[in-house]
Amino acid sequence: MSERVAIMTSGGDSAGMNPAIKCATDYAIANGMEPYLVYDGLRGLIDDKIKKAEPEDVSGILHRGGTVLRSSRSKRFFDYDMRAVAYKNLKDKGIGKLVVIGGDGSFNALNQFHADFDIPFAGVPATIDNDIPGTDYCLGVDTALNVILNSVDSIRDTATSFSRAFVIEVMGRHCGYLAMVSSLACGAEICLVPEIDYDLDQMGERMRLEKENGRTYLIAIVAEGVKMGDYLTRWIGDTLKMDARLTVLGHTQRGGSPTVRDRIMAYHFATNAIDSLQRGETSRIMTYQDGVYGTTSVREVAEGKAVMGEKLLKLCSPLCR
Amino acid sequence: MSERVAIMTSGGDSAGMNPAIKCATDYAIANGMEPYLVYDGLRGLIDDKIKKAEPEDVSGILHRGGTVLRSSRSKRFFDYDMRAVAYKNLKDKGIGKLVVIGGDGSFNALNQFHADFDIPFAGVPATIDNDIPGTDYCLGVDTALNVILNSVDSIRDTATSFSRAFVIEVMGRHCGYLAMVSSLACGAEICLVPEIDYDLDQMGERMRLEKENGRTYLIAIVAEGVKMGDYLTRWIGDTLKMDARLTVLGHTQRGGSPTVRDRIMAYHFATNAIDSLQRGETSRIMTYQDGVYGTTSVREVAEGKAVMGEKLLKLCSPLCR
Amino acid sequence: MSERVAIMTSGGDSAGMNPAIKCATDYAIANGMEPYLVYDGLRGLIDDKIKKAEPEDVSGILHRGGTVLRSSRSKRFFDYDMRAVAYKNLKDKGIGKLVVIGGDGSFNALNQFHADFDIPFAGVPATIDNDIPGTDYCLGVDTALNVILNSVDSIRDTATSFSRAFVIEVMGRHCGYLAMVSSLACGAEICLVPEIDYDLDQMGERMRLEKENGRTYLIAIVAEGVKMGDYLTRWIGDTLKMDARLTVLGHTQRGGSPTVRDRIMAYHFATNAIDSLQRGETSRIMTYQDGVYGTTSVREVAEGKAVMGEKLLKLCSPLCR
Amino acid sequence: MSERVAIMTSGGDSAGMNPAIKCATDYAIANGMEPYLVYDGLRGLIDDKIKKAEPEDVSGILHRGGTVLRSSRSKRFFDYDMRAVAYKNLKDKGIGKLVVIGGDGSFNALNQFHADFDIPFAGVPATIDNDIPGTDYCLGVDTALNVILNSVDSIRDTATSFSRAFVIEVMGRHCGYLAMVSSLACGAEICLVPEIDYDLDQMGERMRLEKENGRTYLIAIVAEGVKMGDYLTRWIGDTLKMDARLTVLGHTQRGGSPTVRDRIMAYHFATNAIDSLQRGETSRIMTYQDGVYGTTSVREVAEGKAVMGEKLLKLCSPLCR
Structure with missing residues (x-):
């Protein structure tokens, strides 16, 4: 049986999430995995809003803002018993891996989930705030x-x-x-x-x-x-x-239709996330730093601090005084 | 000597003002008039910011939002002595007529100016509020x-x-x-x-x-x-x-670049305003009502009440309860 | 049983078709009718791509270009036997009326269909060419x-x-x-x-x-x-x-997301089309002429000639020589 | 006397040229240089369309496509005598350095000019073709x-x-x-x-x-x-x-209004070009490669070959067969 991976969005929405969903789905199939879609974010994991991805689910979404998988902020996921329910939902469907598109809060939640139940995940940074440590770029910016x-x-x-x-x-x-x-x-x-x-x-x-x-x-x-x-x-x-x-x-x-840059970054991040999972890694967050695509650990994201470019600070300083 | 007409914008700005400025200028020339431009609205009339229109003044402005003539709200214009200064500025340049692009407040001010000094004007309705009595459409809407x-x-x-x-x-x-x-x-x-x-x-x-x-x-x-x-x-x-x-x-x-509709309405209103002045009329406001272009008197605008279409009210009523 | 009406798009697509589909569907329900959707235009009538309209079928389509019902140009529909198949498809579902959103070719086809099988229809003019006689405006322009x-x-x-x-x-x-x-x-x-x-x-x-x-x-x-x-x-x-x-x-x-004007015109045309059918009329084409919404007969559309406004011709003449 | 630098655009136009013109002008002033503007590209150098930059020349141009300095392709500049005229025009105004915003053809022309008359220049890559060797990005792309x-x-x-x-x-x-x-x-x-x-x-x-x-x-x-x-x-x-x-x-x-990316890249390239000239360099072309801003020599641009990213080629290959 081919490996099953579930794709979800979590936290505040941003443009570029839909292209990331589509690319992760298509690339998973092209690489012999069987993709599933989780609707409503962490809440949907608990409430079992998980379905096998069909081509029409991700067709015609590249140019749409927001996320067709919808998102949420779920307090229930802080509760171990609820996470156990989520785990059972995934296990029942034979899903062993996760791609989560969102911010650092979502990555931490999934990391706890991994600590509890050993479900590897890969994170795609997506937030218009551009404040995730370890990457110069987040989807939607x-x-x-x-x-x-x-x-x-x-x-x-x-x-x-x-x-x-x-x-x-x-x-x-x-x-x-x-x-x-x-x-x-x-x-x-x-x-x-x-x-x-x-x-x-x-x-x-x-x-x-x-x-x-x-x-x-x-x-x-x-x-x-x-x-x-x-x-x-x-x-x-x-x-x-x-x-x-x-x-x-x-x-x-x-909102708004994702720009070329957000679509292309989504392409890179999403395919890299699937690659990371296929290499057997877990808890890696996709990054783009100094012009190079890579990954970092969720711990470094959690403990790090987003660094603003020196040149940007220098160029803006005259506008602050 | 050909007749001299000054073109100005007054009150809150709206998209469509620039196309109206350009069309009024071009059409005035095509009809044998000599157009002048007043900068800074009523304030510019008093402060003599009035110059002969050169082709480059109105070139490349069709697609620009706002008004290249700038606008203002001038309290000084309520003062007869200030209006007398404005009149002298126009008279010194041989300008005998005005096109004012703006809202009902501006029309009233110009009407008082006409009562004082017998300077005929034509008004082009321009406000995104679409609340000028006698016309279904105002530039910028x-x-x-x-x-x-x-x-x-x-x-x-x-x-x-x-x-x-x-x-x-x-x-x-x-x-x-x-x-x-x-x-x-x-x-x-x-x-x-x-x-x-x-x-x-x-x-x-x-x-x-x-x-x-x-x-x-x-x-x-x-x-x-x-x-x-x-x-x-x-x-x-x-x-x-x-x-x-x-x-x-x-x-x-x-703001924003004027849509096709605002540019075309500007075309009609501006050419009609020049036509109105050339017919020897004064204090007429350009209108578009029930699909027909026409004019109304400034008094009817001042005393009238903007009527909302029955059908629009009926279609929206279910959304209010 | 409530009256059943099928809604379809036909001929070349244009922006505004989707808002018209949605408005016709919603308004039909609000007026006690049961709306159906025909996919793939005339071809879909023959091939029975007809389904009861569910809210989700027309949800989130107001801002999308093209037509979610898709369209086609069908030569088969010229054939009486094929039209008989189409008629049977409608009859089997208890559908007795049609709204067709398209151009004059589509209106003629539906008129022949009405002559054959007495299925009343109402036409909503939609073509970017703006060349349908009897109306100043067609959806998409x-x-x-x-x-x-x-x-x-x-x-x-x-x-x-x-x-x-x-x-x-x-x-x-x-x-x-x-x-x-x-x-x-x-x-x-x-x-x-x-x-x-x-x-x-x-x-x-x-x-x-x-x-x-x-x-x-x-x-x-x-x-x-x-x-x-x-x-x-x-x-x-x-x-x-x-x-x-x-x-x-x-x-x-x-293509492109429909402008405000195309969405509002779609609203008027679509609700007027349902009203026309509910008044028991047939073969009426929705119109907007000299600022007034109305209807005209399909014959007048077929035999008429789109008239270009005098003022538009006059304004453009200097650009042709 | 402060150093005088002339700024020009040359070759095919692209979005981002105007922001580059404005940034180079502002940054030159902020760094104690006196900027001049050359209109009509290389042709303008010969025909002496060179003027001292005033703030209003580059005000309100950040969001405009094309180039307010206009551009040209000049065969006359291949002629030494014509270049000598251009040199005299610059010398008469005390201009000793050039910033040229354009493509590799323009850089080569300026390099010959430098060989002839020892006028240092810095090049800002701008072409929608994105085919200039040594940089991953050109303005307008x-x-x-x-x-x-x-x-x-x-x-x-x-x-x-x-x-x-x-x-x-x-x-x-x-x-x-x-x-x-x-x-x-x-x-x-x-x-x-x-x-x-x-x-x-x-x-x-x-x-x-x-x-x-x-x-x-x-x-x-x-x-x-x-x-x-x-x-x-x-x-x-x-x-x-x-x-x-x-x-x-x-x-x-x-055409079109430059995107954020093109405006920001213009900012970096233009300020780096002024910096390069102030360091006393010549014939350096601004680059952005693997996420790092730098410069390369005009020779490397002339003799190099634009390299397409491996990953891009790999991602696109399935679409070619």
């Missing part, structure tokens, strides 16, 4: 960045027409990656992120000088992690005497 | 609707992936047009607008029934005019026991 | 126009960068509607369509004058019906001494 | 890929609706990179590129098998370099008995 870009380009139309300041809050939890990259890409004048100390006094001086030299509008991008959206908006109004508005981009950043 | 559509389609990716409710607040000031049309176009389950009484009890019943029949996610679109975004989000969480999030779309709705 | 717009805006980037002429051939069969509207919306310098005589000598004079006045690039849009793409490209190279390239936009024009 | 993606996703709507085969020809001159990456990203069934031998017999077998298993449509992507578009389209019709259409995507691939 490029799509999120381009969604932000289009929104900021639109807002700039209004800003320039009306001589206004716009403060735009982007996602990323505790990580400023989305804010920093989109600030550079959009040519924002101000960028506030958790990774860099800001200096409002100096910033005020800089902007006043620019205003004197003819600047009539202003775009500021703030990471949600700094919780400065409201404050900065008022500050601009009070200090720079500009009409300032706050826009919180919200969940539009998670 | 179609672009705003398609921006909303793309955002909601993106959010739906996340909603379906995560079994979540999303409440999306759209613009429109006191008018529910954007909310109603986008609700139909996006297939929203709930729509709250100022024009229709809502019934939360009945809505709760309806949604509970749908949940029992398998509904796992929910999209609600609310007009900013009802000020119900926060409340509805909490209500969905409390009453329907769904994880609910609020997204305020904000100023992305104003 | 607005989406096609915006796809063309985006392509031409992109090509203009290259044209202006490189001082080049681009000839862009757009769809429309014998009808120049897409070419004319997109020429206005994109600010094309030249437009060739079947409806307007062109004058290359005069055009050459006009363009030479513009070149002398500083024009460095040129966009020409030609309707496929005039078959002039290759010739015009060479003519521009030879006569105007400009580096000229031809781009045939092709089938990208048919 | 990511934008072109996403334009192709959107077109193919649109065409797929039609293909699935109508049970059709579509052959889509993409750019790339002699290089199959665009075709290969877009084939993976779009899930194409067939991909023909110059780098991989194809086997039509085997391909026929594979597709016949898929047809028997239910495949009703087919997407084939061919690189323009193989010149197989027409032939493959007929072959599909004849051999697979499917209705097949050819779409040549053409110049839409060059």
Whole structure:
């Protein structure tokens, strides 16, 4: 009997999950495995929403945002008895391996599951926050960045027409990656992120000088992690005497049809995950670091710290003060 | 000497203003007039930011959002002495007529200007709120609707992936047009607008029934005019026991490259405005009503009330209860 | 027993078909009918690819281009015996009425079917060619126009960068509607369509004058019906001494997520089609003319001639010479 | 006096040129240089279309496709006397260094110019063909890929609706990179590129098998370099008995607003180019290889050969037979 592998998505959704599901499924078949699909994430493992993958399940999904397998955050999975139920569900179907597409929380949960029941898994990093240690890239980031870009380009139309300041809050939890990259890409004048100390006094001086030299509008991008959206908006109004508005981009950043980059990264990560399982490894997380695809251990992910590129920090620093 | 006409934008910006500027300029030349451009709206009239239109001023702007002439809201223009300055600026350049692209507030200001100094003007309705009496369409509406559509389609990716409710607040000031049309176009389950009484009890019943029949996610679109975004989000969480999030779309709705419809409507409105001035009329506002292009008086705009189509109200009513 | 109605798409696909399918299905249920879906168009009627519509069949399709029911052009349907098979398939399922979403060829086929077996139908006009007599609008046109717009805006980037002429051939069969509207919306310098005589000598004079006045690039849009793409490209190279390239936009024009306008028109046409059948009418085609929704007879469609708006012809005439 | 550097674009245009122009200009100023802009490429060097860069020259261009400096292919620059004119133009303005954004042809021209007159230059690779030896990435590639993606996703709507085969020809001159990456990203069934031998017999077998298993449509992507578009389209019709259409995507691939990736790569390449000149280097071409930014010599570019990644070739091979 050919080896059976179940594919699932877990945690917050991101663009690129669907291509990863499709590629993992197709590549598993091409390599002699029998793929299964788990619906509703960890909850679906417990509730037995597991089915054999048919071609039509993953057909026509490459260009769709979100995840057709749906996702969830399941507290029940912290409970050993519930994990035992999940294990039984897999065992009953002869499934011995797992591919999980998600974030570090999901990887830890699966690692515990492996410790309990010896079910090997491979992890595909997928989160728009781009904050998983050991990899420079997580699925969904490029799509999120381009969604932000289009929104900021639109807002700039209004800003320039009306001589206004716009403060735009982007996602990323505790990580400023989305804010920093989109600030550079959009040519924002101000960028506030958790990774860099800001200096409002100096910033005020800089902007006043620019205003004197003819600047009539202003775009500021703030990471949600700094919780400065409201404050900065008022500050601009009070200090720079500009009409300032706050826009919180919200969940539009998670969706949208995956970009080429997210589809191609999904291709690499998903095929590497199947390869890892076929080599007999377990608890490896797929990575892309310094231009090279590889894997790292779930422990290193759990204990590591996402490192922001030096050059990115250097390029953004002038925008923080 | 050929007749001189000044073209300006005023009030909130909207997509379609740039095509209107270009078409009015080109058509004025083709009809033997000499077009001028006023920068910064009413403020620019007072501050004499008025220049002869050169081809390069309006070249390559058809596809750009916002307004290259910039806009403003000017309190000074309420002051007769300031209007007298504006009049002198126009008179010094031999400009005897005006095309103003904007909303009803701007039309009223220009009408007062006409009463004071006998400068005829023609108005092109442009506001994403679509709330100008006497016309079914204002420039910028179609672009705003398609921006909303793309955002909601993106959010739906996340909603379906995560079994979540999303409440999306759209613009429109006191008018529910954007909310109603986008609700139909996006297939929203709930729509709250100022024009229709809502019934939360009945809505709760309806949604509970749908949940029992398998509904796992929910999209609600609310007009900013009802000020119900926060409340509805909490209500969905409390009453329907769904994880609910609020997204305020904000100023992305104003921008973006104008759609075909906004460019074509701009073409019609702008050429009709020049025609109106050449017929010797004044204070006429361009309209599109029941499929026919025409004009109405500024008084009818000021005293009238924007009427929402019966069919639109009927189609949306089930979404309000 | 509630009345059963089958919904189908036929002929060339266009954006807006999916929203029409969904709206017709939902509205039929809301009005006490039992909707069925026919897959593969006329061929599916013969081959009995007919099934009761379940909510999941039409869920999540509003934003998708093409038609989930698929379409076809069936020669077999010209054969009475085959139509008899189709009739038996419907009768066996108790289906007594049809909604067909497609073009005039499909309407004629269904009209013959009605003459043979007395199965009433209602037609929803859907074709990007916008050439169905009796209606100003067919589903898919607005989406096609915006796809063309985006392509031409992109090509203009290259044209202006490189001082080049681009000839862009757009769809429309014998009808120049897409070419004319997109020429206005994109600010094309030249437009060739079947409806307007062109004058290359005069055009050459006009363009030479513009070149002398500083024009460095040129966009020409030609309707496929005039078959002039290759010739015009060479003519521009030879006569105007400009580096000229031809781009045939092709089938990208048919696809894409439906715009707001196509979704809203689909809503109106589909609900009107169900209303027409419930009023006991047959062989009525849904229309939108001079801003008013209505119906016309299939005969008038068959014998009529699509009339191009006078104003559109007048606005485009200068681009043809 | 601060050092003067001229910035120019040359050769075929691509998205990302404008961000590179803006970043090079801003970064030069920030590093104490005085930037100049050359319009019309090499031709502009000869014709003295060179001006001091003012902030407004590069303001608001980050999101625009093409190049605001325009480009050209100049035969006159092969002539020493013409180059001498170009040198005099630069010398008269005190310009001693050049940044050229373009392809290998342009780099060679500038290298000859350097050999003649000792004007150091730095090259920024920009071409959608992605065929410059020594770098894995050239500006414009990511934008072109996403334009192709959107077109193919649109065409797929039609293909699935109508049970059709579509052959889509993409750019790339002699290089199959665009075709290969877009084939993976779009899930194409067939991909023909110059780098991989194809086997039509085997391909026929594979597709016949898929047809028997239910495949009703087919997407084939061919690189323009193989010149197989027409032939493959007929072959599909004849051999697979499917209705097949050819779409040549053409110049839409060059344009469009630059993606985040192209803007960020432009940032890195442009700042690195200024750094290279300030280090006193000459004739260095900016590179990104195996995830690392660096430089290579113009000789290595001229004599090298673009190497296609092994993994990409391996992933695409099954699509060629």
